[in-house]
Amino acid sequence: MSKKFYITTAIDYTNSSPHLGHLYEKICADCIARWHRLLGEDVFFLTGTDEHGQKVENAALKLGKKTKQFVDSIVEEFKKLCKVYNISNDYFIRTTDPQHEEFCKEIFKKVYDKGEIYKGEYSGYYCTGCERFYTDKELINGECPVHKRKVEWVNEESYFFKMSKYQDRILKFLEENKDFIIPEFRRKEIINRVKQGLKDLSISRTSFKWGIPLPIDDKHVIYVWFDALLNYLSALKGREKNWPADIHVIGKDILWFHAVIWPSILMAAGYELPKKIFVHGFINVKGEKLSKTAGIIVDPFILAEKYPVDAIRYFLLREIPSGEDGNFSEDDLKSRLNNELANDLGNLVRRIVAMINKYFDGVVEGEIDEDLIKKSDIFDKVNKEMLNLHLNKALEIIWGFVKECNVYINDKAPWKIGKSLGFSKFNEKRSFSSKEKDKEKLASILVTAAEALRRICIYLEPFIPSSVEKIRKQFGFKKEMFADLDKVVKSVKVGKAEILFKKAE
RNA sequence: AGCGGGGUGGGGCAGUCUGGAGUGCCCGGAGGGCCCAUAACCCUCAGGUCAGAGGUUCAAAUCCUCUCCCCGCUACCA
Numbered sequence: 225m226s227k228k229f230y231i232t233t234a235i236d237y238t239n240s241s242p243h244l245g246h247l248y249e250k251i252c253a254d255c256i257a258r259w260h261r262l263l264g265e266d267v268f269f270l271t272g273t274d275e276h277g278q279k280v281e282n283a284a285l286k287l288g289k290k291t292k293q294f295v296d297s298i299v300e301e302f303k304k305l306c307k308v309y310n311i312s313n314d315y316f317i318r319t320t321d322p323q324h325e326e327f328c329k330e331i332f333k334k335v336y337d338k339g340e341i342y343k344g345e346y347s348g349y350y351c352t353g354c355e356r357f358y359t360d361k362e363l364i365n366g367e368c369p370v371h372k373r374k375v376e377w378v379n380e381e382s383y384f385f386k387m388s389k390y391q392d393r394i395l396k397f398l399e400e401n402k403d404f405i406i407p408e409f410r411r412k413e414i415i416n417r418v419k420q421g422l423k424d425l426s427i428s429r430t431s432f433k434w435g436i437p438l439p440i441d442d443k444h445v446i447y448v449w450f451d452a453l454l455n456y457l458s459a460l461k462g463r464e465k466n467w468p469a470d471i472h473v474i475g476k477d478i479l480w481f482h483a484v485i486w487p488s489i490l491m492a493a494g495y496e497l498p499k500k501i502f503v504h505g506f507i508n509v510k511g512e513k514l515s516k517t518a519g520i521i522v523d524p525f526i527l528a529e530k531y532p533v534d535a536i537r538y539f540l541l542r543e544i545p546s547g548e549d550g551n552f553s554e555d556d557l558k559s560r561l562n563n564e565l566a567n568d569l570g571n572l573v574r575r576i577v578a579m580i581n582k583y584f585d586g587v588v589e590g591e592i593d594e595d596l597i598k599k600s601d602i603f604d605k606v607n608k609e610m611l612n613l614h615l616n617k618a619l620e621i622i623w624g625f626v627k628e629c630n631v632y633i634n635d636k637a638p639w640k641i642g643k644s645l646g647f648s649k650f651n652e653k654r655s656f657s658s659k660e661k662d663k664e665k666l667a668s669i670l671v672t673a674a675e676a677l678r679r680i681c682i683y684l685e686p687f688i689p690s691s692v693e694k695i696r697k698q699f700g701f702k703k704e705m706f707a708d709l710d711k712v713v714k715s716v717k718v719g720k721a722e723i724l725f726k727k728a729e
Numbered sequence: 730a731g732c733g734g735g736g737u738g739g740g741g742c743a744g745u746c747u748g749g750a751g752u753g754c755c756c757g758g759a760g761g762g763c764c765c766a767u768a769a770c771c772c773u774c775a776g777g778u779c780a781g782a783g784g785u786u787c788a789a790a791u792c793c794u795c796u797c798c799c800c801g802c803u804a805c806c807a
Contacts (some may be wrong), residue, residue, distance in 0.1 A: 251756090346805080382805095409734070412733075419734080422804095449807075484804085545743080559756060563756075570766095572770085577768085583765090616742095633770075639764070640765095717798090727767065
């Protein structure tokens, strides 16, 4: 039985439509998931939506919609996002699924029965404009920093989770598991913060209704994060063997919840902890943070109409250093599309297909030239980068081989041999035997190039799946896995040469 | 303020943990080659006191100290 691999993205909050950041996270997770499938692992890839909480209720209210109706429409957008961008998630969880709600109640009850939850009072400075609490440190002259008005001291009945109790265990876990959080510097940040002490966590709300009622007190709903984090478990109904998660892919803004709160809950509920948290950065546009108020938005759906989906996937995976913030601009996207996808890869495919058609009527058989093929032996290097979640580096190594293929063709200059075989007016007087020899040589070059491409397809599938599909179609290659890398295909039949990537203007 | 990240040829980034010739990637500039191919492909060259200062060392972009400049985060809204 093959090794299981459970990967999740964060579930998206349904108070507004998907943006580039949501997309980036899904593409990263998808690429990793696909890579592990090619390794032959039994992958379960989860994504979904986080639908409760006051913000959602408010967003719906603003549009005059019923909350459920509102989230349903947003959820459709997130599902569409996955579809449009070829995200290979195996399941899509919604926190409004009855199954999830039941599970949350169960866990809440379980933790409550263990004595890890108590009723108390949450008090703090509340700004009615922001509808949130502030700590006294955040206040400026006792006023809300956003609305510049007086805040109220409010007491609210609330249930608390004894998170402070887990401080030492969390700290120990973080210190012992050096690769629990990738990149490493994020782990240090969290450790520093945990050392400053954990407070108990308020995990219920009474000020609004849009949430899961507490199983022990229906005046309260469960705090959204307690609810949301449990999706990673509730989604495994009927396939519990997948736990623990191998990787949670999240953004840097919600690391605290995943690295501290989530493990505490799991400890309290008696579950194993996830193995790894992969924290990606944010995408900036012209150095500015994506922001609706500042009008800096990139709509993934509009983007997908303007550029090939694979170009966008490729760009994000290649351009943005894994784990760090990155920049997005259409100019850079075009540049990668035109230079790397169209010129390096697309043109490589096309020149090979065109020559096989021209010189061999589309069907060629020959000996493999080790000069090139031994350079395709990059699996260990690339796999290491992938397992360390350096997706951009993995892609860079693969691209190095793509370029080697172009160099190979240039060096071998098959067209020169082609001419000697009667594809031009020159060299007509060559003998039959030397012609045969040339033909073998030409065949060998082209078969070798095709074989190299077959391997490139395997490597690139997690990054640009539908383009790989197109290449395979032209060469008649089947879908393959890493185990197929080393087999040697000495004959190939190609179809018509087609443009793989059209350039963008 | 505390914590963290960053300052590397014209632009964008790796490289720094585990010192070893300024090495690498993408774009841009100059020149050449090729003509199979999406005016694509290949080769060569120009260009950097690796933010600044001091220190450790046979040797520092890399380790240590200080300074300057950018940018994040500081938890119960998600």
